[in-house]
Amino acid sequence: MRKPIAGAMxxxxxxxxxxxxxxxxxxxxxxEVKINKSNVDSYELTYPYDGMTGPQVRYCKKCGVIQPVSSTYCEATGFYVARYDHFCPQIMKGIKIMLFLY
Structure with missing residues (x-):
């Protein structure tokens, strides 16, 4: 049998x-897809209220912005995150569904 090369190991x-x-x-x-007052309009177009996915328009009492459909307020970062799943303390970010690829 051949010996493995030490450098390769x-x-x-x-x-x-x-x-x-x-x-x-x-x-x-x-x-991370943070939603704030400057970019909330683009997320309203991306995730519109159509009566099926979101019954009514919701406003955030803390931020004062319209909460887009499929977004959740992340208590750790203080922002709404589109397609929010959970907060990861290792990277200190709110994890959206698309980040599961990494």
């Missing part, structure tokens, strides 16, 4: 670490 030890770092970097710089 050392390199293969760094591959999982590099993949984790790449995934963390993508996740850290991915768009």
């Amino acid at each position: 050392r390199i293969s030890a760094y591959v999982p670490k590099a993949l984790i770092q790449i995934a963390y970097t993508f996740d850290k710089f991915a768009d």
Whole structure:
């Protein structure tokens, strides 16, 4: 039997670490989709109130903006997040459904 090359074994030890770092970097710089007064109009067009997905227009008492359909207020960040799922303390961001790819 052939002996494995020592250099290849050392390199293969760094591959999982590099993949984790790449995934963390993508996740850290991915768009969190914070909804505030400046961009709420574009989200109203993206997620319109049609009577089926959202019965009525809702206003936020804290922010004073219209809450778009499929958005939730993140207590940790203080913003509405479109398609919000949960807050991740490792990257200090609200996680939307699209970020599950990373």
